[in-house]
Amino acid sequence: MYFFFETVPAFVWVFIATCVIYWIKSPKLSKNEPPMVPYKFPIIGHTLDYLYNAENFFAECRQKYGDPFNIYVFGQVNTITGNEIAHEIYKADALSKSSAMLDALPLYCVLKSLEPSGTDGHLVKVVREGIGAKLPLYTERMQKNLMISINKEIGDCPNPKLVNNDIFPTMVARPVADILVGQEISKNEDVVKAFANFTQDFTSILAIPPILSFIHPQLHNQIVTLPLKFGWNPILKHLTTLKKHLRPVLEKRLKDKEILGDKYEPPLDIVEYLLNSPEYETKVITDDYLNKICDFLFMVVIVSIHSTSRHLTSALYDFAGRPELWDDLYEEQVIIDKECNGELSSQHINKMVKLDSFVRETLRTFDAVLTTTPHRSVESYTFKNGMTIPKGRKVQTYLIDIHYNATAYGPESKSFLPYHGLENNLPASRTDKNYFTFGAGKHSCPGRFFAVGEIKVCLHKLILNYHIKTPSGKVEKKIHFGPFASSPVSGLIFENRKK
Numbered sequence: 001m002y003f004f005f006e007t008v009p010a011f012v013w014v015f016i017a018t019c020v021i022y023w024i025k026s027p028k029l030s031k032n033e034p035p036m037v038p039y040k041f042p043i044i045g046h047t048l049d050y051l052y053n054a055e056n057f058f059a060e061c062r063q064k065y066g067d068p069f070n071i072y073v074f075g076q077v078n079t080i081t082g083n084e085i086a087h088e089i090y091k092a093d094a095l096s097k098s099s100a101m102l103d104a105l106p107l108y109c110v111l112k113s114l115e116p117s118g119t120d121g122h123l124v125k126v127v128r129e130g131i132g133a134k135l136p137l138y139t140e141r142m143q144k145n146l147m148i149s150i151n152k153e154i155g156d157c158p159n160p161k162l163v164n165n166d167i168f169p170t171m172v173a174r175p176v177a178d179i180l181v182g183q184e185i186s187k188n189e190d191v192v193k194a195f196a197n198f199t200q201d202f203t204s205i206l207a208i209p210p211i212l213s214f215i216h217p218q219l220h221n222q223i224v225t226l227p228l229k230f231g232w233n234p235i236l237k238h239l240t241t242l243k244k245h246l247r248p249v250l251e252k253r254l255k256d257k258e259i260l261g262d263k264y265e266p267p268l269d270i271v272e273y274l275l276n277s278p279e280y281e282t283k284v285i286t287d288d289y290l291n292k293i294c295d296f297l298f299m300v301v302i303v304s305i306h307s308t309s310r311h312l313t314s315a316l317y318d319f320a321g322r323p324e325l326w327d328d329l330y331e332e333q334v335i336i337d338k339e340c341n342g343e344l345s346s347q348h349i350n351k352m353v354k355l356d357s358f359v360r361e362t363l364r365t366f367d368a369v370l371t372t373t374p375h376r377s378v379e380s381y382t383f384k385n386g387m388t389i390p391k392g393r394k395v396q397t398y399l400i401d402i403h404y405n406a407t408a409y410g411p412e413s414k415s416f417l418p419y420h421g422l423e424n425n426l427p428a429s430r431t432d433k434n435y436f437t438f439g440a441g442k443h444s445c446p447g448r449f450f451a452v453g454e455i456k457v458c459l460h461k462l463i464l465n466y467h468i469k470t471p472s473g474k475v476e477k478k479i480h481f482g483p484f485a486s487s488p489v490s491g492l493i494f495e496n497r498k499k
């Protein structure tokens with residue numbers, strides 16, 4: 001009896017609190033919204049389906065409710081756009097990627113000189129002008145650096161050797177380091193490791209599922225980034241490494257410029273590009289200057305290395321699990337290798353048409369249900385079909401609805417079609433309405449030419465030098481985290497080709 005009477009008020013309070021949260025959190029839809037998919041559990045909404053049954057859940061929603069539709073996850077309404085509607089959100093000024101990305105990746109919390117509003121425009125300009133426009137000039141260095149990594153990380157394999165996925169970020173990071181910070185320090189293993197590990201260490205902060213978003217979307221970010229505000233910073237060591245090695249390089253370049261004047265021969269890299277741009281002009285390397293330039297360089301690292309290395313890894317698994325492709329792709333690489341005598345130029349990379357088509361297919365079938373780059377409406381937006389979403393709505397792209405659509409890819413759209421790109425004149429780096437790996441429209445990835453080039457050169461060298469298999473001898477399954485995907489984790493078996 002005592003227990004019952006004492007605890008009645010507690011039950012009442014819990015009941016009232018649940019009702020209040022339920023009332024506050026029950027999704028309030030405005031007029032003419034996309035249909036809301038019904039759900040059984042208040043507050044939780046579709047969160048469990050989103051996390052544990054994404055592929056089937058989204059397919060059922062799409063079939064029953066069309067395109068677009070609304071779901072309720074982690075206390076927020078999300079609008080999901082598929083094959084018919086998604087291209088619209090990439091064109092509309094009212095839908096902003098940076099606004100949504102600030103919540104998903106609060107980089108400014110760890111890179112202190114960045115503004116919370118982001119410096120996207122500058123980043124895009126640097127990638128376009130400093131990397132994209134100069135790709136042919138980087139080919140030789142890219143190739144050399146990839147070979148250093150291949151020899152170091154895989155090396156001589158007279159017998160089959162199991163190699164884990166963790167070598168691929170370093171493999172991709174080495175040429176990127178060379179282009180970003182120049183040949184003086186990109187040979188330094190600590191700098192390469194700092195670039196290779198930065199993204200993973202940064203995203204470890206965000207690995208906690210956004211449970212607190214059930215209460216308020218901002219609360220989760222405020223709490224997970226709290227330790228950073230009190231001085232804990234898992235990426236500080238990478239910043240320190242880069243600053244230590246970059247300072248003397250910058251100081252030497254400034255001095256050389258002063259002494260040599262017009263005779264100064266500017267090295268070809270992003271650091272030099274920055275030193276010559278008005279925002280980074282300086283006569284002396286202060287701590288603030290060094291912080292600013294290193295923070296910017298790590299922004300390039302964040303957008304470039306992780307995405308390229310996970311797709312390179314995935315391409316290798318796709319190759320290793322499909323013996324029927326081995327000879328054909330190998331023969332193309334042998335012909336090109338003979339033609340260039342082992343020294344690839346950008347023309348030779350363009351001639352790898354079968355490999356390019358294979359890469360496009362591996363990117364298309366990566367199997368992520370949603371893209372990792374959501375948008376947010378900065379004002380209310382009306383789709384061309386008349387449906388409206390309010391300001392502040394998170395809008396996600398239902399990627400496999402686009403990538404597996406039967407109109408574009410035929411009845412076997414879910415199968416691996418290695419030469420679809422080749423047969424339809426669709427290069428791996430070209431975005432189109434049926435291929436959203438690099439986004440679409442004016443914000444589509446400006447680094448895609450570099451990324452595809454790097455993946456192709458790396459595959460070319462690996463296929464030429466090794467037999468590559470999966471341990472099971474079959475196609476290995478991707479790992480899924482809710483609606484997102486990542487490469488299999490079984491490791492790959494490398495064995496020297498007999499020449």
Ligand code: HEM
Pocket residue numbers: 090097120123124127131300303304305307308311373436437438439440441442443444445446447448450451452
């Ligand atoms: C396979 C590797 C890569 C993939 C799959 C990838 C994918 C993407 C995607 C999906 C977007 C968003 C596009 C949109 O919203 O329309 C993006 C943006 C961007 N990517 Fe990549 N990317 C890759 C490699 C790179 C590399 C190597 C660089 C730099 C060298 C880079 C630089 C950027 C930049 C600066 C943006 C922002 C564009 C903007 O906001 O206008 N990416 N990327």
